[in-house]
Amino acid sequence: MQRSNNDIWVGLFVLIGAAALLFLALQSANLLSLSFQKSYTVTARFDNIGGLKPQTAIKSAGVVVGRVDSITFDDKNFQASVTLSLQNRYSFPKDSSLKILTSGLLGEQYIGIEAGAEAKNLEQGDVITSTQSAVVLENLISQFLYSKAAEGSSQPASAPKK
Amino acid sequence: MSFWNPADVGFAVRSKLADLGQGARLFARLAGPGARSLGRFSLVRDQIHFLGNYSLAIIAISGLFVGFVLGLQGYYTLQRYGSADALGLLVALSLVRELGPVVAALLFAGRAGTSLTAEIGLMKAGEQLSAMEMMAVDPVQRILAPRFWAGVITMPLLAAVFSAVGIVGGYVVGVLMLGLDPGSFWSQMQGGVDVWKDVGNGVVKSIVFGFTVTFVALLQGFEAQPTPEGVSRATTRTVVVASLAVLGLDFLLTAMMFSI
Numbered sequence: 001m002q003r004s005n006n007d008i009w010v011g012l013f014v015l016i017g018a019a020a021l022l023f024l025a026l027q028s029a030n031l032l033s034l035s036f037q038k039s040y041t042v043t044a045r046f047d048n049i050g051g052l053k054p055q056t057a058i059k060s061a062g063v064v065v066g067r068v069d070s071i072t073f074d075d076k077n078f079q080a081s082v083t084l085s086l087q088n089r090y091s092f093p094k095d096s097s098l099k100i101l102t103s104g105l106l107g108e109q110y111i112g113i114e115a116g117a118e119a120k121n122l123e124q125g126d127v128i129t130s131t132q133s134a135v136v137l138e139n140l141i142s143q144f145l146y147s148k149a150a151e152g153s154s155q156p157a158s159a160p161k162k
Numbered sequence: 163m164s165f166w167n168p169a170d171v172g173f174a175v176r177s178k179l180a181d182l183g184q185g186a187r188l189f190a191r192l193a194g195p196g197a198r199s200l201g202r203f204s205l206v207r208d209q210i211h212f213l214g215n216y217s218l219a220i221i222a223i224s225g226l227f228v229g230f231v232l233g234l235q236g237y238y239t240l241q242r243y244g245s246a247d248a249l250g251l252l253v254a255l256s257l258v259r260e261l262g263p264v265v266a267a268l269l270f271a272g273r274a275g276t277s278l279t280a281e282i283g284l285m286k287a288g289e290q291l292s293a294m295e296m297m298a299v300d301p302v303q304r305i306l307a308p309r310f311w312a313g314v315i316t317m318p319l320l321a322a323v324f325s326a327v328g329i330v331g332g333y334v335v336g337v338l339m340l341g342l343d344p345g346s347f348w349s350q351m352q353g354g355v356d357v358w359k360d361v362g363n364g365v366v367k368s369i370v371f372g373f374t375v376t377f378v379a380l381l382q383g384f385e386a387q388p389t390p391e392g393v394s395r396a397t398t399r400t401v402v403v404a405s406l407a408v409l410g411l412d413f414l415l416t417a418m419m420f421s422i
Contacts, residue, residue, distance in 0.1 A: 004204070006211040013214045017319025020326035021365070027348070028254045028329055029357040057353075 050134025196307030209312030229331020253332030262325030282383025317372025
């Protein structure tokens with residue numbers, strides 16, 4: 001096959017295109033850090049997960065230690081069953097507890113994991129039961145209103161407020 | 163010619179159907195047996211050089227400016243909600259998912275599609291295609307297929323260049339000019355952009371657009387009236403039809419890819 005002047009330019013063009021793709025995959029989507037870390041999965045039961053989605057971060061002391069794998073509904077005890085995949089290099093005691101938190105006022109929800117005191121560590125397939133559900137704004141408001149109403153009925157309406 | 167004469171309506175429908183059939187047959191010939199032209203890669207190579215290298219400048223410069231504008235507009239909007247740090251994510255997602263494939267395809271239709279149509283149309287007007295047929299050389303195999311596959315190969319690369327340059331443009335405006343924190347610019351982007359869902363689907367889109375734009379350009383050239391006026395009309399139609407097809411397909415693809 002005979003060579004021509006175009007070879008080098010076409011090769012250069014394809015290389016530039018491939019470099020752009022590589023840039024998109026590595027720099028903007030961070031391919032490397034996502035797929036080459038080994039992890040173990042544990043399951044947790046929540047009464048209410050709020051707006052949690054798969055791929056949500058799991059943080060301990062603010063550091064990302066894993067991601068949510070999948071979320072399913074368990075119709076035996078009517079709870080949400082959340083599968084978490086935690087990175088292998090971090091281990092947590094068996095009685096660690098989970099909380100669904102929100103970053104900032106309007107930010108994304110994430111799972112906070114607080115280390116317990118037990119000597120044994122969580123292992124593949126374990127179930128975490130000490131969980132705290134997401135805060136649901138409507139419940140919070142209705143609690144607030146009920147407590148206000150209860151306060152109002154126990155005091156005379158004309159009592160001066162502090 | 164009236165709308166109410168059944169014979170006219172029937173003829174109009176039949177000729178439209180015939181056009182559609184001609185187009186579908188040409189597409190089948192290009193995509194099926196035409197793939198053999200990849201074996202004669204020197205033909206395809208020269209077309210990639212013509213379609214790709216010469217489009218690179220306009221694609222890169224447009225990408226840079228689209229990135230600049232996205233950075234500015236995104237910054238002013240996000241700043242109102244106190245989340246200017248998410249600028250990197252905004253720029254990257256809009257480029258990788260939508261603007262990269264679509265704007266690159268529109269530019270490609272204008273820059274490369276028109277020249278394909280004009281070239282094929284003039285070959286037809288000058289009876290070069292008929293002459294090849296007389297020599298038992300199939301013009302679809304020898305002329306159209308290499309251009310078709312070159313366009314299909316070139317389009318995703320150009321779209322990737324567009325997106326990558328656009329992200330750099332967003333970085334220049336957001337970080338270097340407006341003074342955002344580079345760490346949060348990149349980390350928000352990396353946290354929100356998924357390799358397969360976002361980047362991968364963008365590439366799939368641009369491959370589909372490559373098929374669409376190149377095929378429309380070749381079909382218009384191949385079916386053009388062999389007159390100067392016919393060639394000019396075909397060139398115009400290439401831009402119109404290819405752009406509309408790209409935008410319509412983009413809606414369909416987006417609805418299919420991101421709704422799940």
